[in-house]
Amino acid sequence: xxxxxxxxxxxxxxxxxxxxxxxxxxxxxxxxxxxxxxxxxxxxxxxxxxxxxxxxxxxxxxxxxxxxxxxxxxxxxxxxxxxxxxxxxxxxxxxxxxxxxxxxxxxxxxxxxxxxxxxxxxxxxxxxxxxxxxxxxxxxxxxxxxxxxxxxxxxxxxxxxxxxx
Numbered sequence: 511x512x513x514x515x516x517x518x519x520x521x522x523x524x525x526x527x528x529x530x531x532x533x534x535x536x537x538x539x540x541x542x543x544x545x546x547x548x549x550x551x552x553x554x555x556x557x558x559x560x561x562x563x564x565x566x567x568x569x570x571x572x573x574x575x576x577x578x579x580x581x582x583x584x585x586x587x588x589x590x591x592x593x594x595x596x597x598x599x600x601x602x603x604x605x606x607x608x609x610x611x612x613x614x615x616x617x618x619x620x621x622x623x624x625x626x627x628x629x630x631x632x633x634x635x636x637x638x639x640x641x642x643x644x645x646x647x648x649x650x651x652x653x654x655x656x657x658x659x660x661x662x663x664x665x666x667x668x669x670x671x672x673x674x675x
Contacts, residue, residue, distance in 0.1 A: 557609035
């Protein structure tokens with residue numbers, strides 16, 4: 511599939527960038543983190559993996575990105591089962607204690623919203639955490655019809671994302 515066609519598509523939600531702060535009302539929210547180790551070496555390795563779409567790949571998703579490393583404007587098709595969900599990177603976090611990116615949904619995605627994948631180094635105890643924040647709601651008739659199933663899949667995939675780092 512030609513990823514370039516998604517480069518200028520509008521996002522399917524208006525709160526672009528909201529995973530950087532308070533998650534917006536009117537959506538299902540997910541905020542999870544898991545301690546994945548300690549130290550700068552662990553942080554750098556985990557951050558490199560996340561920025562190369564590792565949370566997605568490690569969770570079992572088929573990932574077709576427009577860039578090897580996530581950057582603002584990168585387009586990615588995420589496949590789970592028969593579903594191919596287009597997203598575009600909204601922002602990147604890149605400092606010495608936190609690294610990651612957020613992407614937002616594009617037309618054709620069964621959900622509408624945004625997801626942040628990040629790694630954080632806590633300077634208080636040198637602990638490294640994988641973090642996920644998301645807000646979403648159904649965007650297609652079939653995702654609404656499969657509501658309980660899609661919610662279960664989201665919970666399972668969220669756990670897989672965190673374990674993948």
